Amino acid sequence: MTPAPADVLAAAAARGWSIGVAESLTGGLVVAALVSVPGASAVLRGGVVAYATDLKASLLGVDAALLAERGAVDPDVAAAMAGGVRRATGADVGLATTGVAGPDPQDGKAPGLVYVAVATPERATVRRLDLPGGRAAVRAGAADGVLSLALEVLARG
Known part of the structure; x- marks a missing residue:
């Protein structure tokens, strides 16, 4: 089931939390x-598209090493991006x-391999996704995947 972005925003608002996105x-x-x-502006602070690897380090503080x-394409990188x-x-x-x-493939990793992460003041949660389909399907699945994970994390309370 595709998560409704409104549900993610409402779950964050219910906790008094704002959201930033690294993509x-x-x-x-x-x-x-x-x-x-x-009304998204009440919760969403902004986003960073760090498509190039070096931008993950310079803009988001992901460890260059x-x-x-x-x-x-790594779970620890996803977590660091979310924290960053x-x-x-x-x-x-x-x-x-x-x-x-x-x-x-990229760096020996197959198309469809995706990591999504959600970092809160309490913890970072990372999920691996193995998504089928072409480029557009993988990108859409990754977006849905991170919104689903966010909703799960925010609902934990």
Whole structure:
């Protein structure tokens, strides 16, 4: 089931939390979904599209050594991106997407391999997604995946 961006925003608002988004392969799809909701500005602080690997380090503070060792498609990179966007935007909650949209592998990782992360003041949660389909399907699945994870994390209370 595709999560409703309005539900994610409402869950954050119910906790008095704001949201920041760090995107790689989704290229702004997550922020676009959230800003499509009237009143999103009450919760959404902003987003960073760090498509190039070096921007993950310079804009989001992801450890350059981690990126050099493992590449951008890694669970620890996703968690660091989520934490980094919290700091960069001053948000309570950071959402992050990183993965391979295809059609070609990246750093030895197959198309469809995606990591999404949600960082809150309490913890960071990362989920691996293995998404089928072409580039557009993988990107859409990654956006849905991070919104689903956010809703789960925010509903934990």
